[in-house]
Amino acid sequence: MAAQKDHDADRITIGEDMTIYHAATQKQALIDALKASTRLEIDLSAVGEIDTAGFQLLVLVKREAQRLGKQAHIVAHSEAVRELLDFYNMAAEFGDPLLIPAAGA
Amino acid sequence: MDEITSVFVTESREQLAALESALLQLEHNPGDDDTLNAIFRSAHTIKGGAGVIECTYIVSFTHVVENVLDTLRNREITLDADLIALLLACGDHMGQLLGVLEAGASAPDEELSAEGEALLQRLQAGKGASTQAPNTNPTAGTPAAFDALIESSGGGAVETDCWHISLRFGPDVLRNGLDPLNFLRYLGEIGHIERLETVADAMPAAAEMDAERCYLGFEISFSSTADKAAIERVFDFVRDECTLHILPPHSRLNDYFTLINALPEDLMRLGEILVRVGALTQHELDEGLSAQLAPLAGAAATDAAAPTQAPQIGEILVEHKVVQPELVAAAVARQKQVSENKAAEARLIRIPADKLDRLIDLVGELVIAGASVNLLASKSGSEALTEATSLTGRLVESIRDAALQLRMVQIGDTFNRFHRVVRDTSRDMGKEIELVISGGETELDKSMVEKLGDPLMHLVRNAMDHGLELPAVREASGKSARGRLELNAFHDSGSIVIEVVEDGAGLNRERILAKAIERGLVQAGQALTDAEIYNLIFEPGFSTAAQVTNISGRGVGMDVVRRNIQGLRGSIDVSSEPGKGSRFAIRLPLTLAIIDGFLVGVGEAAYVIPLDSVVECIELSAEGSERDYVNLRGEVLPLLRLRQLFGMEGELPSRQNVVVVHYAGSKSGIVVDQLLGEFQTVIKPLGSIFRHIKGIGGSTILGSGEVALILDVQALVQRCASKEAQHVPGAARALPTTSRS
Numbered sequence: 001m002a003a004q005k006d007h008d009a010d011r012i013t014i015g016e017d018m019t020i021y022h023a024a025t026q027k028q029a030l031i032d033a034l035k036a037s038t039r040l041e042i043d044l045s046a047v048g049e050i051d052t053a054g055f056q057l058l059v060l061v062k063r064e065a066q067r068l069g070k071q072a073h074i075v076a077h078s079e080a081v082r083e084l085l086d087f088y089n090m091a092a093e094f095g096d097p098l099l100i101p102a103a104g105a
Numbered sequence: 106m107d108e109i110t111s112v113f114v115t116e117s118r119e120q121l122a123a124l125e126s127a128l129l130q131l132e133h134n135p136g137d138d139d140t141l142n143a144i145f146r147s148a149h150t151i152k153g154g155a156g157v158i159e160c161t162y163i164v165s166f167t168h169v170v171e172n173v174l175d176t177l178r179n180r181e182i183t184l185d186a187d188l189i190a191l192l193l194a195c196g197d198h199m200g201q202l203l204g205v206l207e208a209g210a211s212a213p214d215e216e217l218s219a220e221g222e223a224l225l226q227r228l229q230a231g232k233g234a235s236t237q238a239p240n241t242n243p244t245a246g247t248p249a250a251f252d253a254l255i256e257s258s259g260g261g262a263v264e265t266d267c268w269h270i271s272l273r274f275g276p277d278v279l280r281n282g283l284d285p286l287n288f289l290r291y292l293g294e295i296g297h298i299e300r301l302e303t304v305a306d307a308m309p310a311a312a313e314m315d316a317e318r319c320y321l322g323f324e325i326s327f328s329s330t331a332d333k334a335a336i337e338r339v340f341d342f343v344r345d346e347c348t349l350h351i352l353p354p355h356s357r358l359n360d361y362f363t364l365i366n367a368l369p370e371d372l373m374r375l376g377e378i379l380v381r382v383g384a385l386t387q388h389e390l391d392e393g394l395s396a397q398l399a400p401l402a403g404a405a406a407t408d409a410a411a412p413t414q415a416p417q418i419g420e421i422l423v424e425h426k427v428v429q430p431e432l433v434a435a436a437v438a439r440q441k442q443v444s445e446n447k448a449a450e451a452r453l454i455r456i457p458a459d460k461l462d463r464l465i466d467l468v469g470e471l472v473i474a475g476a477s478v479n480l481l482a483s484k485s486g487s488e489a490l491t492e493a494t495s496l497t498g499r500l501v502e503s504i505r506d507a508a509l510q511l512r513m514v515q516i517g518d519t520f521n522r523f524h525r526v527v528r529d530t531s532r533d534m535g536k537e538i539e540l541v542i543s544g545g546e547t548e549l550d551k552s553m554v555e556k557l558g559d560p561l562m563h564l565v566r567n568a569m570d571h572g573l574e575l576p577a578v579r580e581a582s583g584k585s586a587r588g589r590l591e592l593n594a595f596h597d598s599g600s601i602v603i604e605v606v607e608d609g610a611g612l613n614r615e616r617i618l619a620k621a622i623e624r625g626l627v628q629a630g631q632a633l634t635d636a637e638i639y640n641l642i643f644e645p646g647f648s649t650a651a652q653v654t655n656i657s658g659r660g661v662g663m664d665v666v667r668r669n670i671q672g673l674r675g676s677i678d679v680s681s682e683p684g685k686g687s688r689f690a691i692r693l694p695l696t697l698a699i700i701d702g703f704l705v706g707v708g709e710a711a712y713v714i715p716l717d718s719v720v721e722c723i724e725l726s727a728e729g730s731e732r733d734y735v736n737l738r739g740e741v742l743p744l745l746r747l748r749q750l751f752g753m754e755g756e757l758p759s760r761q762n763v764v765v766v767h768y769a770g771s772k773s774g775i776v777v778d779q780l781l782g783e784f785q786t787v788i789k790p791l792g793s794i795f796r797h798i799k800g801i802g803g804s805t806i807l808g809s810g811e812v813a814l815i816l817d818v819q820a821l822v823q824r825c826a827s828k829e830a831q832h833v834p835g836a837a838r839a840l841p842t843t844s845r846s
Contacts, residue, residue, distance in 0.1 A: 020317055023316035024317060027314070031311050051279075051286060052319065052321065053279050053284075055286075056305070056319070056321065059305045059308065060314055084286070087286070087289070088301065088303045
């Protein structure tokens, strides 16, 4: 687990690939970080590779934040992350937390 | 005109040609559903394309035609000869509208609009009250009007012309290393993902969420020319682990609602997603939803405890007459045909003609360069080098043939156009004419095919108008009432022969002669063969038709026909037999660019004789060196001495050779000094100042860099023959001007 938590800025930085191999540990780290903070900033600038499992984690964090009334922002995207979010057409939804759809609505 | 418009125009013209030939086929075979479907598809494709380039006047006109075709398919109206004629006229009108588009005008002019209106009214009248009259004003095709048209069609088809793909991945795909991303990226390679919506609704709350499970689904609007099977193949690897729904373009609204019902997510949410993807419009969604929700509300009011199982939305739509019930089997069959059609299209590539021309130019240069390498290799005496160059030479030859082959097209398409012409003209003239086509698969250079259209049209019209008689006349002379018109194409000694043959009255020898004498083309009392007399009809200003009709007979045709054919380095001949009919034979060279040549030497100069016309080579015997003919195995072979013909000085060699050439059935011998062998010849045109020199067809460049002239065998043979006729008037009977092959 290479994520580091910056207590001053409530910031979590993920420094390794967001692939299925790290998905379980990254999920825990992200959910823990969200629990400990009301405004979480996620730094993905060092993510070299991201797959659909990693993408699901981002969706999960966004949704959990919404559910808990907290805020989670991705403050820095690496090229791979930006490209994937564009492909899945989620950049707009992620950019504005209010538009995250509640399940089943 | 931008590229997409020009592609649209080209393709639509092809569709129109297909539509026309299918209509003609339908006339002979009225009950054929496949043909009817083909016609519908052509009209539909044109409409779809016009919609893409937003050419509203074509959309609105074609739409009405398509509606009529649809009612025909549904057997609501029956097809008769009048309707076919009307539909043919509509096809012509669509062609004119394409012309308007091509010319860059924003709308057809008044005359054309009025013509369109008239056609549409006739269509509506024929169709009866089966559908309400759509907006037929070709200029008022605003998007709103288009909406109205769609609704009035009663088909309930949605507007988008994209595929809709609905995907739900199974939980284990990620663990199995099958990342959805890869499949979707691959999908993007066989078409364009217009819009993709990620559906993550299946993902549970964080505590239950397993980071290695996949919870995702996708709604995709996808534009592609691929068929459904090809789209399905993209997902072959995950087929067992995903739910895949594919809706083809223009699926019916209720197909979408069937899909919505089949998917796990909530109806409203899915509806929104479909609208966002662009599969449905808000209007279409509301229409479906209100039908879905109204009975629910009613049920809730009357009996709150009633089971809330909603009726299938498709049924509701059908009940509410939003969608006409249609047999699923028919839809599947249609779709299969479309996909077969698409597969056939995919085997063809469109290339701009100038790219091909450039390739052929380059191949020409390669041939010339190869010749010079050959020369150097044989001079060097190195065996290995000679061998290597001969191998390259063979390859160059293959490349040349393959490159030329690229430009070759079958003449069949050109011939098939005449079905329509013959049909219309024979109706107008009250004649019964059967068109028989053979050799449609014969290939010739595309540029030649294009230039052949007009001369052929003229010959065919002429044959129908002047050649074939009225049924009564035919029966009186003991022939069948139905006239026969043949279009034949075949290869013959390096040229292509195209024949227009009819079994009509034949040319009137006496009348032609009288007319020719009257016009001063020949002298009265001049001895002429039948063939010579018949060929007088190609002289300028010559028409023997007693009656000038609007089809032909203005005397401005046959000479133009001959000029056009000669412009293609070809020739035209006519032969005729009184009471039995006439045969027009057009003879054309195979290609315009590169030929196999036979290199000969006279004095210092080299000449090229097209190899196709060379029959054999013989040595000129001592006795032959004084006469202008030799005895070739019992035949008289007239000789043509190049040395004399081109006025060349110099010592006669000790031995001369004769190259025996033939053209259109007659042989001549060309006397030369040396035989230098076969030579691939790239034809370079001569400058315009040499245009009137007879006997020279062009020039080429030899391996040594010298220029060699290409002999025009046709002109030489004819010159030889006419010289013979002058010397021996009695021999004129053997005049080789016609071929009765």
